[in-house]
Amino acid sequence: xxxxxxxxxxxxxxxxxxxxxxxxxxxxxxxxxxxxxxxxxxxxxxxxxxxxxxxxxxxxxxxxxxxxxxxxxxxxxxxxxxxxxxxxxxxxxxxxxxxxxxxxxxxxxxxxxxxxxxxxxxxxxxxxxxxxxxxxxxxxxxxxxxxxxxxxxxxxxxxxxxxxxxxxxxxxxxxxxxxx
Amino acid sequence: xxxxxxxxxxxxxxxxxxxxxxxxxxxxxxxxxxxxxxxxxxxxxxxxxxxxxxxxxxxxxxxxxxxxxxxxxxxxxxxxxxxxxxxxxxxxxxxxxxxxxxxxxxxxxxxxxxxxxxxxxxxxxxxxxxxxxxxxxxxxxxxxxxxxxxxxxxxxxxxxxxxxxxxxxxxxxxxxxxxxxxxxxxxxxxxxxxxxxxxxxx
Numbered sequence: 276x277x278x279x280x281x282x283x284x285x286x287x288x289x290x291x292x293x294x295x296x297x298x299x300x301x302x303x304x305x306x307x308x309x310x311x312x313x314x315x316x317x318x319x320x321x322x323x324x325x326x327x328x329x330x331x332x333x334x335x336x337x338x339x340x341x342x343x344x345x346x347x348x349x350x351x352x353x354x355x356x357x358x359x360x361x362x363x364x365x366x367x368x369x370x371x372x373x374x375x376x377x378x379x380x381x382x383x384x385x386x387x388x389x390x391x392x393x394x395x396x397x398x399x400x401x402x403x404x405x406x407x408x409x410x411x412x413x414x415x416x417x418x419x420x421x422x423x424x425x426x427x428x429x430x431x432x433x434x435x436x437x438x439x440x441x442x443x444x445x446x447x448x449x450x451x452x453x454x455x
Numbered sequence: 456x457x458x459x460x461x462x463x464x465x466x467x468x469x470x471x472x473x474x475x476x477x478x479x480x481x482x483x484x485x486x487x488x489x490x491x492x493x494x495x496x497x498x499x500x501x502x503x504x505x506x507x508x509x510x511x512x513x514x515x516x517x518x519x520x521x522x523x524x525x526x527x528x529x530x531x532x533x534x535x536x537x538x539x540x541x542x543x544x545x546x547x548x549x550x551x552x553x554x555x556x557x558x559x560x561x562x563x564x565x566x567x568x569x570x571x572x573x574x575x576x577x578x579x580x581x582x583x584x585x586x587x588x589x590x591x592x593x594x595x596x597x598x599x600x601x602x603x604x605x606x607x608x609x610x611x612x613x614x615x616x617x618x619x620x621x622x623x624x625x626x627x628x629x630x631x632x633x634x635x636x637x638x639x640x641x642x643x644x645x646x647x648x649x650x651x652x653x654x655x656x657x
Contacts, residue, residue: 346519378617408645419589421651
């Protein structure tokens with residue numbers, strides 16, 4: 276049967292086709308794995324309307340939104356604590372988001388490498404609007420704009436806590452537990 | 456006796472108001488400061504006899520946002536010091552928390568950047584606390600009438616920290632220009648993302 280030239284031709288044809296298919300698969304996976312999403316985290320760009328949507332999310336769960344940037348040393352030091360804490364809570368009950376205030380030139384050079392290196396799986400939203408005065412008050416009227424700052428809220432239960440400055444991992448867990 | 460209690464209550468209230476240190480906002484009257492500059496001299500507002508006001512910038516050596524704004528701070532001083540509104544930069548960061556913000560490093564930065572303005576060290580952090588400064592850079596534009604210094608504007612330098620060319624709202628420039636023209640300051644307060652002032656560990 277193997278000697279049948281027709282079958283051989285068919286196998287060869289299939290092999291060639293499969294080859295292309297494999298190449299296609301390989302290229303697709305390379306593409307997928309190189310994109311930030313495949314690194315575990317999902318980086319998206321947001322403007323004021325998207326920020327407002329995040330802040331007004333009506334779902335009955337606790338949202339923990341951290342405002343940070345890779346240029347901010349105290350921010351960078353608290354991020355691993357957020358990542359560890361996020362893993363210990365049911366995503367259906369507590370939802371974490373990192374809002375990056377990195378400058379446009381720092382996204383590829385600093386932000387993405389930082390997220391990869393630290394294996395950050397928490398979603399990251401990059402705020403593209405640099406006209407800070409136009410949106411700081413929407414986060415919290417008491418916020419003067421210094422980072423890090425973290426907002427905890429459950430709009431459905433009308434609970435809310437705004438923390439300015441660094442938050443340690445035990446503090447973070449304490450705030451979450453008290454608001455759950 | 457009642458009068459005495461009332462008087463005591465008023466005095467106590469005033470004392471507590473001073474201690475509470477509500478953040479300065481437009482319209483508030485500022486008391487003088489006395490801080491050491493990078494040359495080791497003590498500097499006060501009262502020494503600037505010809506000043507019509509000041510552009511006070513809570514600043515530091517290390518904050519990346521300050522670095523983005525450094526040239527703009529230098530330019531504010533060259534643009535406005537001759538017109539009576541010199542820049543006064545104040546570093547309130549604790550060197551224990553932020554070692555790069557030591558007095559020695561302030562001197563090095565002032566020299567390397569050729570600061571033509573006073574760069575003062577708020578070692579006790581009393582000035583930042585009293586004023587209610589929270590960020591770097593955090594600007595207070597002051598006007599002077601007689602000996603009285605009044606806050607005219609509090610907030611950011613402009614609306615684009617990353618790119619000066621793209622800043623289309625130059626808050627401090629507009630505020631000082633209005634004061635020079637004897638006009639009302641168009642916007643008396645803004646907010647901006649910046650570094651936290653590095654407070655001493657309690």
